[in-house]
Amino acid sequence: MTRLAVLAIVFLTFGAGVASAGPREVEERLACQCGCGLTVHTCNHLQCSFAVPVREDVAKSLAAGQSEDEIIARYVAEYGEKVLSSPTHEGFNLLAWWGPYGALLLGAATLTLAMRRIARRSAVMTSETGPTDTATPELRARLERELEKVDS
Amino acid sequence: MVIVGNLALHLALGTSLYAVFASVYGAQRRHAAFTASGRHAAFATVGLIAIASAVMVHALVVHDFSIKYVASYSSTTLPLRYRIAALWGGMEGSLLFWVLLLASLTALALVQNRDRNLELMPYVTATCMTVAAFFVSLLVFITPPFAKLAFVPAEGTDLNPLLQNYWMSIHPPSLYLGYVSWTIPFGFAIAALATGRLDDLWIRTSRRWALAAWFFLALGNLFGARWAYEVLGWGGYWAWDPVENAAFMPWLTGTAYLHSVMIQERKDMLKVWNLCLIILTFALTIFGTFLTRSGVISSVHSFTQSGLGPYFLGFLGAVLAVSIALLVRRLGELKPSHRLDSVVSRESAFLFNNLILLGIAFATFWGTVFPVLSEWVRGVKITVGPPFFNQVNAPLGIMLLFLMGVGPIVAWRRATVAKLVRTFAIPTSVGLVAGGIAFALGMRSLSAVLVTSLAAFVLQTIAHEFHRGARARMAMTSDGYLTAMLGLVGRNRRRYGGYVVHLGVVFMFLGVTMSSVYRVEEIHTVKPGASFNVGDFELRYDGVRDLSDDHVARLAADLTVHRDGREIASLHPEKRFYKRPEQPATEVDYRSTLSEDLYVILGSIGEDRSTATFQVYINPLVAWLWIGGVVLVIGTGICVLPTRFRRATERVEDTEAARTRGRLA
Numbered sequence: 174m175t176r177l178a179v180l181a182i183v184f185l186t187f188g189a190g191v192a193s194a195g196p197r198e199v200e201e202r203l204a205c206q207c208g209c210g211l212t213v214h215t216c217n218h219l220q221c222s223f224a225v226p227v228r229e230d231v232a233k234s235l236a237a238g239q240s241e242d243e244i245i246a247r248y249v250a251e252y253g254e255k256v257l258s259s260p261t262h263e264g265f266n267l268l269a270w271w272g273p274y275g276a277l278l279l280g281a282a283t284l285t286l287a288m289r290r291i292a293r294r295s296a297v298m299t300s301e302t303g304p305t306d307t308a309t310p311e312l313r314a315r316l317e318r319e320l321e322k323v324d325s
Numbered sequence: 326m327v328i329v330g331n332l333a334l335h336l337a338l339g340t341s342l343y344a345v346f347a348s349v350y351g352a353q354r355r356h357a358a359f360t361a362s363g364r365h366a367a368f369a370t371v372g373l374i375a376i377a378s379a380v381m382v383h384a385l386v387v388h389d390f391s392i393k394y395v396a397s398y399s400s401t402t403l404p405l406r407y408r409i410a411a412l413w414g415g416m417e418g419s420l421l422f423w424v425l426l427l428a429s430l431t432a433l434a435l436v437q438n439r440d441r442n443l444e445l446m447p448y449v450t451a452t453c454m455t456v457a458a459f460f461v462s463l464l465v466f467i468t469p470p471f472a473k474l475a476f477v478p479a480e481g482t483d484l485n486p487l488l489q490n491y492w493m494s495i496h497p498p499s500l501y502l503g504y505v506s507w508t509i510p511f512g513f514a515i516a517a518l519a520t521g522r523l524d525d526l527w528i529r530t531s532r533r534w535a536l537a538a539w540f541f542l543a544l545g546n547l548f549g550a551r552w553a554y555e556v557l558g559w560g561g562y563w564a565w566d567p568v569e570n571a572a573f574m575p576w577l578t579g580t581a582y583l584h585s586v587m588i589q590e591r592k593d594m595l596k597v598w599n600l601c602l603i604i605l606t607f608a609l610t611i612f613g614t615f616l617t618r619s620g621v622i623s624s625v626h627s628f629t630q631s632g633l634g635p636y637f638l639g640f641l642g643a644v645l646a647v648s649i650a651l652l653v654r655r656l657g658e659l660k661p662s663h664r665l666d667s668v669v670s671r672e673s674a675f676l677f678n679n680l681i682l683l684g685i686a687f688a689t690f691w692g693t694v695f696p697v698l699s700e701w702v703r704g705v706k707i708t709v710g711p712p713f714f715n716q717v718n719a720p721l722g723i724m725l726l727f728l729m730g731v732g733p734i735v736a737w738r739r740a741t742v743a744k745l746v747r748t749f750a751i752p753t754s755v756g757l758v759a760g761g762i763a764f765a766l767g768m769r770s771l772s773a774v775l776v777t778s779l780a781a782f783v784l785q786t787i788a789h790e791f792h793r794g795a796r797a798r799m800a801m802t803s804d805g806y807l808t809a810m811l812g813l814v815g816r817n818r819r820r821y822g823g824y825v826v827h828l829g830v831v832f833m834f835l836g837v838t839m840s841s842v843y844r845v846e847e848i849h850t851v852k853p854g855a856s857f858n859v860g861d862f863e864l865r866y867d868g869v870r871d872l873s874d875d876h877v878a879r880l881a882a883d884l885t886v887h888r889d890g891r892e893i894a895s896l897h898p899e900k901r902f903y904k905r906p907e908q909p910a911t912e913v914d915y916r917s918t919l920s921e922d923l924y925v926i927l928g929s930i931g932e933d934r935s936t937a938t939f940q941v942y943i944n945p946l947v948a949w950l951w952i953g954g955v956v957l958v959i960g961t962g963i964c965v966l967p968t969r970f971r972r973a974t975e976r977v978e979d980t981e982a983a984r985t986r987g988r989l990a
Contacts, residue, residue: 216559255705257707
């Protein structure tokens with residue numbers, strides 16, 4: 174049984190796994206379709222039925238003079254957009270790329286506006302209610318120094 | 326035994342539901358006997374779930390293959406430690422384990438607060454037991470863990486070989502602890518909303534719980550990364566898989582929460598924001614469970630995939646609806662009593678830190694769900710893989726690193742330009758010099774130079790904070806430098822523990838950036854006795870050995886590693902073939918040093934064992950990712966250790982609690 178299993182390893186792994194050294198850039202642009210969630214370059218399945226032949230094909234195609242984009246376009250034509258490891262930079266997919274930054278900018282703008290408003294309101298409240306009208310600049314400076322000590 | 330397990334689960338459903346009812350009824354009617362009864366029902370739930378879990382573990386240990394779960398996730402040849410770990414290896418078992426942790430933590434929180442916060446505790450009990458009741462009802466009605474097979478197989482299918490690993494034994498428990506622990510601070514937040522005690526009592530009481538939850542989530546993610554690094558064999562540790570993202574998102578929002586509560590405690594601001602953050606964090610833990618178990622988004626973590634998605638989605642909706650309704654009801658009472666003195670202050674630095682953390686969480690969420698959105702809107706399936714997440718999150722991560730340096734040194738309330746220049750002159754110079762040195766040494770990647778520069782900037786600010794504090798203490802106490810430093814940390818555990826955590830995060834940033842940008846990767850096919858070079862290393866392939874046993878067939882390649890003509894290591898990467906279920910696997914081997922890891926995968930073995938193909942990686946500074954993790958553990962430890970001198974406010978709180986107790990009794 175053990176011998177059979179060892180033979181199975183030899184058989185299953187022969188010529189498989191990591192035999193080809195295709196250019197990393199193209200392989201990284203293609204998503205492996207075996208369910209590993211990785212790119213063709215990083216797929217860790219020993220005899221992956223997708224990544225291994227694609228790596229070989231990429232190497233051959235590059236050697237034959239095909240450009241990276243031509244190879245990618247060929248795979249997209251065959252498998253659809255899902256073969257790309259990242260969304261394209263066009264149409265609806267722009268939302269994927271810019272959505273997070275848009276949300277961040279919106280958040281930053283809201284935050285800045287809100288903080289300004291609160292700071293302004295605080296200043297108004299201080300001038301209306303605070304005893305600072307009677308405070309001398311020396312007293313104010315001393316207050317700042319003392320508060321700084323408390324805060325640090 | 327099965328009947329005992331089933332009975333325990335059914336009773337646990339009853340006790341958890343009763344705990345919800347009795348706690349709320351008791352609190353509403355100010356009926357102490359009912360709240361006590363609710364508390365006891367929660368304890369009973371722990372006992373019953375513990376019984377059900379013990380029955381399951383016993384069945385796994387004694388190979389009771391009449392139970393479907395045991396037959397599916399264990400075998401007679403599976404080592405004992407993995408038979409026990411099989412409790413969380415499959416869907417039903419992991420749900421049972423989840424509810425065991427939740428009930429236990431609830432009981433711990435109840436014991437901890439038996440004489441305190443009596444006003445809040447019934448609602449904490451009710452919230453935690455509602456969550457427990459939901460999980461138990463899934464176990465009772467939808468996926469019973471003790472379901473029997475029509476026949477008893479002679480052998481089990483066995484645990485997935487990928488899960489038969491040390492790190493996998495500890496990764497899920499720590500991750501689950503992280504997920505589950507967030508229920509407690511969430512419970513306190515709901516209790517604050519329900520009772521109208523909207524000051525920072527709920528935050529102070531649940532602070533250690535939040536820190537523990539954050540810590541375990543961090544640990545769970547790190548253990549998972551370590552497992553991926555050692556087991557999956559692709560030279561990396563994080564693949565932005567949806568389930569990884571699911572655990573990362575609540576950690577990010579939890580980090581934001583831990584920072585912003587400091588402002589509420591200090592300035593009585595951000596009350597609504599903190600409630601929103603804790604609700605969001607808890608909701609994300611449920612969303613994570615939904616992602617793991619629904620199969621809506623394809624993931625490598627399919628071990629626990631099932632048809633439970635709609636139930637989790639429904640529960641998530643209910644959680645959000647109830648929480649938001651309570652929050653909206655109390656909005657009028659949540660006005661800040663303190664004021665913001667200036668937009669340029671530590672308060673605003675903390676707020677921008679919150680913004681970036683939430684930005685990363687949103688980018689991660691967006692990338693995770695975008696394939697579903699695309700299919701919905703365009704009808705086109707797309708993949709959002711690791712390159713997207715790296716590209717989108719890298720700039721945000723760099724901004725976060727910058728703010729990590731800014732936050733601790735910018736003044737509270739108001740920072741003047743002169744003060745800013747004075748404070749930032751040295752750290753900025755240190756950062757620029759470090760970036761310059763990195764560039765002069767040949768570093769040409771913008772992100773690597775930026776991270777090096779910012780890491781130096783942050784490290785300087787941390788070192789300066791410790792130094793400044795120690796000097797101030799020396800002046801006060803006439804202690805020596807080291808004693809003053811220790812005294813400083815001892816008296817301000819939270820602040821200095823936080824700085825230590827920051828130190829750990831800086832190490833992680835360095836490890837992740839350098840190992841991603843400067844990774845070397847080569848493939849070599851060689852005959853026994855032959856050598857090949859990768860970077861500065863010379864590797865000699867000495868041959869292959871058969872290490873098979875009854876459970877697994879193993880072939881190990883022997884490699885001797887030389888550097889500068891000196892033998893420095895021997896590595897033994899393996900190819901494995903598990904017999905049940907029949908599945909091949911790799912076992913990588915690596916030599917780890919502070920400067921780099923030499924990481925070797927045995928790719929394939931020639932037909933007559935005459936050749937072997939190795940995939941070799943040099944991962945620079947990757948050890949600092951794990952060292953950063955250890956530093957993070959130390960920092961969190963410093964934060965949570967009890968301080969010798971309790972704050973006066975806490976003492977006042979206790980007196981108040983004693984009064985409330987008197988009223989209730």
